[in-house]
Amino acid sequence: MRTDEQPIEVLIAEDNSDLCAALCELILSQSDMNVAGTVARVPELLDIVTSTTAQVLILDLDLAGQSSIPALQAFRTAHPRRAIVVYSGYDPGSLGPAFASVGSCEYVTKTGDAQELLDAIRRGAQKAAGAGT
Numbered sequence: 001m002r003t004d005e006q007p008i009e010v011l012i013a014e015d016n017s018d019l020c021a022a023l024c025e026l027i028l029s030q031s032d033m034n035v036a037g038t039v040a041r042v043p044e045l046l047d048i049v050t051s052t053t054a055q056v057l058i059l060d061l062d063l064a065g066q067s068s069i070p071a072l073q074a075f076r077t078a079h080p081r082r083a084i085v086v087y088s089g090y091d092p093g094s095l096g097p098a099f100a101s102v103g104s105c106e107y108v109t110k111t112g113d114a115q116e117l118l119d120a121i122r123r124g125a126q127k128a129a130g131a132g133t
Contacts, residue, residue: 008125009036011054013045013071014087015064019110023058026114033121040064045071050078056124058117061088083124087117 010027012035014020020038027033036054039045041064049071057075059068072084085106105127106120 005032007032007034008056008121009034009054010056010058010121011036011048011052012038012058013040013063013068014038014058014060015040015062016060023117026118027121030118033118042066042068042071046074049075052079054082055128056083056085056121058085058087058121061086061090081128083121083128085117085120085124 010033012020012023012027014023017040020040024035024038027035036052037048039048045063045068059072059075061068063071072086075082075084083105085108087108087110089110091109105124108117108120
């Protein structure tokens with residue numbers, strides 16, 4: 001990262017507090033990333049989605065038993081050029097293409113390694129920057 005570049009701001013939507021803490025730690029360990037905020041429930045995410053400065057949203061598909069698809073759609077509407085990384089334990093073969101059609105740029109399974117998630121965040125931020133967030 002060049003010294004004049006700002007870090008990638010990441011918003012984490014994850015209801016498992018231990019996993020959310022681990023994601024924060026992982027992101028903060030990267031010199032080119034920062035955590036813009038965390039939310040654990042769909043209503044919280046819907047409240048923050050229009051005002052967030054995050055370039056990338058990491059989104060669990062199920063937040064406290066509620067589908068996060070409405071929040072994904074709201075984020076996409078509010079920020080059409082910002083990146084969404086769907087981060088889920090669901091099989092990507094059955095769900096990934098459906099979420100790509102509503103605007104997610106990446107799909108990473110929770111069983112993947114940390115580097116896969118970091119790479120997806122960076123790719124998403126690059127695409128967003130190229131599209132002119």
